[in-house]
Amino acid sequence: MSELSPATVARLPRYLRLLEEAENGRTVSSDVLAEATGVTAANVRRDVAAMGFQGTRGVGYSAVDLADRIRRELGIDKRRKVGIVGAGNLGTALAGYSGVARRGFDVTAVYDVDPKRIGQKVGGTEIRDMAGVAGDSADGLFDMAVLAVPAPSAQTVANQLVSAGIKSILNFAPARIEVPEGVALRQVDLSYELQILSYYG
Amino acid sequence: MSELSPATVARLPRYLRLLEEAENGRTVSSDVLAEATGVTAANVRRDVAAMGFQGTRGVGYSAVDLADRIRRELGIDKRRKVGIVGAGNLGTALAGYSGVARRGFDVTAVYDVDPKRIGQKVGGTEIRDMAGVAGDSADGLFDMAVLAVPAPSAQTVANQLVSAGIKSILNFAPARIEVPEGVALRQVDLSYELQILSYYG
Numbered sequence: 152m153s154e155l156s157p158a159t160v161a162r163l164p165r166y167l168r169l170l171e172e173a174e175n176g177r178t179v180s181s182d183v184l185a186e187a188t189g190v191t192a193a194n195v196r197r198d199v200a201a202m203g204f205q206g207t208r209g210v211g212y213s214a215v216d217l218a219d220r221i222r223r224e225l226g227i228d229k230r231r232k233v234g235i236v237g238a239g240n241l242g243t244a245l246a247g248y249s250g251v252a253r254r255g256f257d258v259t260a261v262y263d264v265d266p267k268r269i270g271q272k273v274g275g276t277e278i279r280d281m282a283g284v285a286g287d288s289a290d291g292l293f294d295m296a297v298l299a300v301p302a303p304s305a306q307t308v309a310n311q312l313v314s315a316g317i318k319s320i321l322n323f324a325p326a327r328i329e330v331p332e333g334v335a336l337r338q339v340d341l342s343y344e345l346q347i348l349s350y351y352g
Numbered sequence: 353m354s355e356l357s358p359a360t361v362a363r364l365p366r367y368l369r370l371l372e373e374a375e376n377g378r379t380v381s382s383d384v385l386a387e388a389t390g391v392t393a394a395n396v397r398r399d400v401a402a403m404g405f406q407g408t409r410g411v412g413y414s415a416v417d418l419a420d421r422i423r424r425e426l427g428i429d430k431r432r433k434v435g436i437v438g439a440g441n442l443g444t445a446l447a448g449y450s451g452v453a454r455r456g457f458d459v460t461a462v463y464d465v466d467p468k469r470i471g472q473k474v475g476g477t478e479i480r481d482m483a484g485v486a487g488d489s490a491d492g493l494f495d496m497a498v499l500a501v502p503a504p505s506a507q508t509v510a511n512q513l514v515s516a517g518i519k520s521i522l523n524f525a526p527a528r529i530e531v532p533e534g535v536a537l538r539q540v541d542l543s544y545e546l547q548i549l550s551y552y553g
Contacts, residue, residue, distance in 0.1 A: 164547040244442035250526035254543035318553035325451035335552035342455035343365040349427045351536035352519040
């Protein structure tokens with residue numbers, strides 16, 4: 152794996168989506184990747200070069216090979232197991248989100264603390280008791296977690312997950328949480344997105 | 353309003369959150385804003401200068417004044433009206449997302465096409481028939497839209513919204529959609545977020 156800038160990493164999934172849409176055996180130019188992702192072709196070429204990947208001048212990149220390379224860089228050449236914490240509307244929606252399975256991820260566990268929810272199924276996965284999260288994680292049931300809990304619980308649940316050995320957390324709860332160094336955290340916040348969008352129109 | 357780079361605009365909501373958390377009458381330094389948002393202090397100072405805002409050397413920025421300025425830049429100094437299209441699990445979760453109201457947005461309309469859902473309430477808002485979206489938008493019921501529909505419907509619904517005069521769309525459907533120039537579009541895609549996170553752990 153290469154050492155890539157955060158901006159490059161953030162663009163890789165977009166390139167990958169386009170490359171996966173290209174037909175088998177096709178090449179894709181940096182111009183096409185640039186236009187679809189809203190950056191310059193020079194930017195695309197730098198991103199690709201940063202992975203040590205080579206295209207053919209005047210022809211472009213082999214879609215299959217570059218897609219493979221990006222998957223390897225992102226660590227999704229092997230499937231990854233995702234646990235969703237919180238089986239309310241948001242957790243249920245995320246568990247059934249189409250495309251996640253196609254993109255390299257299996258939702259292998261869904262957790263809640265509500266005794267009425269535990270044992271029910273969402274998207275084919277039985278809802279488990281949050282009390283068992285440490286044991287489940289030690290058993291390798293999942294290794295990335297998505298937080299879909301109410302804001303006031305977010306930090307506590309994140310702490311539980313970190314104690315359980317989880318190193319990657321995607322937080323959908325509208326709360327800023329802190330994790331120790333060595334744990335990767337991303338935050339999706341609907342208000343941030345609306346605020347950014349509001350600037351443009 | 354200033355002409356700001358996309359990267360600056362994307363950071364403004366994070367600065368704003370911190371500034372809003374500061375006590376009344378306090379100043380906040382570029383170092384504090386930098387640490388909490390993961391950029392350099394020089395970056396923060398450039399972002400703030402791009403808005404034409406001034407701090408006091410060695411003291412920092414007035415939290416209240418800088419927050420006001422950011423809200424004005426983002427166009428959320430007046431409240432904005434949001435329509436959510438799709439009243440499934442995701443739309444229901446988004447309609448009830450805590451923090452949105454506190455951040456300057458009112459969910460004033462929720463739409464669905466399912467006759468069984470139309471007329472029911474989510475988060476205090478009655479679900480309306482998608483067939484009335486053009487009239488509602490002309491009446492000023494909402495001016496930003498959030499797409500929470502299944503992927504195969506996303507483009508069709510986006511087209512309906514654009515025809516209805518909506519200029520800002522936040523797409524949560526796992527589908528790439530296209531909008532004409534002059535319409536602002538942002539996409540939140542769970543798979544992208546998981547793929548980016550996967551790089552780090």
